[in-house]
Amino acid sequence: MGMMDKWVESLDYQFHISDSCVRSKSPWSTCNQCVKCCHVEAITLGNHLPIIDAEKCVECGNCMAVCPIQAVEGIFPKRTIVRNQLVAGEAFVPTVNELLVFHAKGITSILFHSKVLQETWKHHVQETNRILVQLGKSPLLTQIGISPIEKNESVSRRDLFSLWGKEGKSLIKQVTPAQWRFNHANLDVARYYPDYQFFDIVVEQEKCTLCRACEALCPKKCYTIGDDSFEVSAHSCSDCKLCVDVCPEKAITIRPHVSKAVSKKHEMYSNTCVVCKDSFQTLSKLDNKCPICTKRKAGYLKSKA
Ligand code: SF4
Ligand code: SF4
Numbered sequence: 001m002g003m004m005d006k007w008v009e010s011l012d013y014q015f016h017i018s019d020s021c022v023r024s025k026s027p028w029s030t031c032n033q034c035v036k037c038c039h040v041e042a043i044t045l046g047n048h049l050p051i052i053d054a055e056k057c058v059e060c061g062n063c064m065a066v067c068p069i070q071a072v073e074g075i076f077p078k079r080t081i082v083r084n085q086l087v088a089g090e091a092f093v094p095t096v097n098e099l100l101v102f103h104a105k106g107i108t109s110i111l112f113h114s115k116v117l118q119e120t121w122k123h124h125v126q127e128t129n130r131i132l133v134q135l136g137k138s139p140l141l142t143q144i145g146i147s148p149i150e151k152n153e154s155v156s157r158r159d160l161f162s163l164w165g166k167e168g169k170s171l172i173k174q175v176t177p178a179q180w181r182f183n184h185a186n187l188d189v190a191r192y193y194p195d196y197q198f199f200d201i202v203v204e205q206e207k208c209t210l211c212r213a214c215e216a217l218c219p220k221k222c223y224t225i226g227d228d229s230f231e232v233s234a235h236s237c238s239d240c241k242l243c244v245d246v247c248p249e250k251a252i253t254i255r256p257h258v259s260k261a262v263s264k265k266h267e268m269y270s271n272t273c274v275v276c277k278d279s280f281q282t283l284s285k286l287d288n289k290c291p292i293c294t295k296r297k298a299g300y301l302k303s304k305a
Contacts, residue, residue, distance in 0.1 A: 020069050110143070206287075
């Protein structure tokens with residue numbers, strides 16, 4: 001098998017949701033971003049996990065772009081890029097995440113065929129530009145005109161394979177410039193904006209019992225609990241909300257917030273419990289009851305004696 005055949009074959013893997021999906025990590029996960037974004041209802045939840053119905057899927061790629069963990073793999077959606085310009089298609093509107101990634105990869109404008117923009121397009125471009133301004137970047141420009149490309153230069157994966165037999169290597173080269181090929185791993189927005197964070201993580205010190213559930217499960221490693229401090233770093237947070245879902249004390253809040261990336265360090269204290277006399281760690285200096293005794297009914301130790 002030649003190099004070109006191997007490359008083409010590598011494009012034809014079946015799309016699926018990998019076990020990095022946060023729903024595979026915990027039965028408490030409530031993430032359903034892929035389900036919500038799919039406009040043809042091709043993704044449903046079965047047995048707690050998302051399932052893609054290949055018959056309904058139109059390969060728009062939006063689920064890949066919204067999945068906070070990049071767990072949707074294998075879709076090869078239609079996007080047309082000509083000389084640093086994204087050509088707006090009729091059928092599919094890229095998500096804000098995807099437009100942010102395009103901008104980071106050098107796209108400066110979007111070419112529309114009509115002056116009347118679809119509401120979703122308008123909203124996504126406005127939202128992307130609002131974020132780009134907060135990041136200190138130049139916004140995406142919009143232009144109205146005729147696409148300079150011919151029909152054959154924008155093809156879906158299915159078209160690609162049917163045409164492969166007829167037109168061979170030259171077609172493959174022109175339709176999929178390597179730097180624009182969709183790859184789920186390339187849709188992690190944080191990777192492209194290393195100095196910024198897109199979400200704010202708030203841990204309520206009075207509620208947190210340092211159980212470490214967030215640290216153990218956060219797929220982006222935003223939490224580090226050491227010997228004397230609890231560090232929260234929101235740079236790579238992608239709002240999967242797994243920490244919120246698994247925190248037994250409901251001590252965590254995530255909210256959209258674009259700012260320079262900062263780490264918050266919460267000091268940890270070693271206190272002695274006034275009830276059981278054991279020492280315990282806490283984020284609240286004045287906390288005088290360990291989490292176990294706090295949860296026990298008052299008088300528990302007395303009644304057992
Ligand atoms: S958006 Fe991603 S992480 Fe969330 S349920 Fe869908 S596949 Fe899982
Ligand atoms: S901090 Fe929470 S919401 Fe953010 S990536 Fe980690 S688990 Fe997901």
